Amino acid sequence: MPADIAEKVHDHPCYSEGAHHHYARIHVAVAPACNIQCNYCNRKYDCSNESRPGVTSERLTPEESVKKVMFVGGEVQRMSVLGIAGPGDALANPEKTFKTFEMVREKAPDLKLCLSTNGLALPDYVDEMVKYDIDHITVTINSVDETGEIGSKIYPWIYHNNKRIYGKEAARILLEKQLEGMAKCVEHGILIKANSVLIPGINDKHLPEVSKKLKEIGVFLHNIMPIISEPEFGTKFALDGVPSATDQQQMEVQEACGMDMKLMQHCRQCRADAVGLIGEDRGAEFTKERFAEMSFDALEEHYNVEGRKEAHAKIEEFRFFLDRANERVRKEKADLSSDGQTILVAVTTAGEGMINQHFGSVKEFLIYEAGDLGIRFIHHRKLDYEYCAGPDGTNPIDAIVEKLKDCKLILTAKIGGCPQDDLKAAGLVADMSYAYQPMEASVLKATRKYFNLPEEMEAN
Incomplete structure (x- = not known):
């Protein structure tokens, strides 16, 4: 570019x-x-x-x-x-x-x-x-x-x-x-x-x-x-x-x-x-x-251009180290796998490129396609309601299983035993071992583990 x-x-x-x-x-x-x-x-x-x-x-x-x-x-x-x-x-x-x-x-x-x-x-x-x-x-x-x-x-x-x-x-x-x-x-x-x-x-x-x-x-x-x-x-x-x-x-x-x-x-x-x-x-x-009754002078002070510059500088510093952690992970579809096998992985995140959201409060999943060589982001999938806020008389896990029926793994910061067992029965493995870790690097590691390979790839 x-x-x-x-x-x-x-x-x-x-x-x-x-x-x-x-x-x-x-x-x-x-x-x-x-x-x-x-x-x-x-x-x-x-x-x-x-x-x-x-x-x-x-x-x-x-x-x-x-x-x-x-x-x-x-x-x-x-x-x-x-x-x-x-x-x-x-x-x-x-x-x-x-x-x-x-x-x-x-x-x-x-x-x-x-x-x-x-x-x-x-x-x-x-x-x-x-x-x-x-x-x-x-x-x-x-x-x-x-x-x-x-x-x-x-x-x-x-x-x-x-x-x-x-x-x-x-x-x-x-x-x-x-x-x-x-x-x-x-x-x-x-x-x-x-x-x-x-x-x-x-x-x-x-x-x-x-x-x-x-x-x-x-x-x-x-x-x-x-x-x-x-x-x-x-x-x-x-x-x-x-x-x-x-x-x-x-x-x-x-x-x-x-x-x-x-x-x-x-x-x-x-x-x-x-x-x-x-x-x-x-x-x-x-x-x-x-804000309607505030003057523009007061709003200018509140907006605080210099403070915003400092906040953006901190974001860029964090992004630098996050990109280092995710280095070599993103691939085109043709380069994802050494043998043509890929899976879909669902991730729960509250932002900042980390696996940092509990399963029970998820309103959407990020979906990645992953193989043993790399990953690529596909799209997000919204839920009608959170697992912990489902309508009375229904099992909220059913809607989640339907939404993720073509996925194999769910990476989340935390999940309770009951939903974890329900997901397992539906063929979905929920993994908490990458909680609060960089999202993309973790998707590749978890996928390699799924394929019984070492989580870390050998350096090129």
């Missing part, structure tokens, strides 16, 4: 799989309007228990957004990125979006700035993005079918040139603007993460073509997001019976798309008001009443 690109992504938790264990982000819900309709989207408010795109508990003005950024930045010093990701489309609300960025660039100059868009208005605002040094964007693109056949099944309409346009024509216009806008971003050195929603029966077989086109354009990263399609969310697809994508379906499509593009595999499909590390959501801690 060129040095200038490596520097841009080094502390960006969405663009760097390594950074997401250490650096936090904040989304401010300043952009309520949207210029397209998606059949997988239902933008709702006051849904604090839903962690998915388009959901927020409160909308903010640009001034309130900047105050929130400064307040949270003082509380969460590992925060490195501000993103505007809705709850609508950032570029369908250009005045609010760029007013927020203008003020944040002045008040919190150390933050990276990002926005998310469907791309319909993207060609019109690339110069504005350059003006405010917005050098990371996310574009959601679900089809590159020039006929509009696939797109018309995903998007009922778009609002373009002051009129609503439907069907295949709408899908063709959207694609044209997405490709034009992304090409302009690449010309200006803006890094693009492309999101594609995996919709079984609609675009699942088509997504490898999307990856090929993204590579041609020069997109940096492709993120395959499984559709969340539960009926209670009220989306058109959910009500029509289009199912949520399974972990196995996501893995299959990632495998096909990874032939052409670098993939983002640590996405959590964040809310429009997300705060904290990717995988955690602290948004409920930072409601308006905590």
Whole structure:
């Protein structure tokens, strides 16, 4: 990776799989309007228990957004990125979006700035993005079918040139603007993460073509997001019976798309008001009443740029030693195993690249594919509820076993005897011997132990 690109992504938790264990982000819900309709989207408010795109508990003005950024930045010093990701489309609300960025660039100059868009208005605002040094964007693109056949099944309409346009024509216009806008971003050195929603029966077989086109354009990263399609969310697809994508379906499509593009595999499909590390959501801690009455002078002192620099320096020192511990572990798929045998390993972590979470409080597992020579991160798998907080009348282990049915090992900081026995009966080995150790190095050691090999590899 060129040095200038490596520097841009080094502390960006969405663009760097390594950074997401250490650096936090904040989304401010300043952009309520949207210029397209998606059949997988239902933008709702006051849904604090839903962690998915388009959901927020409160909308903010640009001034309130900047105050929130400064307040949270003082509380969460590992925060490195501000993103505007809705709850609508950032570029369908250009005045609010760029007013927020203008003020944040002045008040919190150390933050990276990002926005998310469907791309319909993207060609019109690339110069504005350059003006405010917005050098990371996310574009959601679900089809590159020039006929509009696939797109018309995903998007009922778009609002373009002051009129609503439907069907295949709408899908063709959207694609044209997405490709034009992304090409302009690449010309200006803006890094693009492309999101594609995996919709079984609609675009699942088509997504490898999307990856090929993204590579041609020069997109940096492709993120395959499984559709969340539960009926209670009220989306058109959910009500029509289009199912949520399974972990196995996501893995299959990632495998096909990874032939052409670098993939983002640590996405959590964040809310429009997300705060904290990717995988955690602290948004409920930072409601308006905590910062709305504070002056900008008081918030500037609270934000404490110098203190944040010191905190980031400590993170980088820790990352240096963690990378040393994980040296030689990460591999491409072809290099994982000397004999073609690999297994899936589930890990419990609370962040910082360590196995540092108890099994009973896990809300998600990180999944690695591992052989005797190396490991590679696959994705995360969310649970509906923690083992220690399962609904009455059910055995919470059943849902976990179903979620991890294709895994062989679970590495965790601590686990009780009862769940350990239940997992063993289901063919899953829970191992606590790597508690509070570097995650990736431990996955390889545990895998080698599983294959009855010495845990440490011989030096090259």
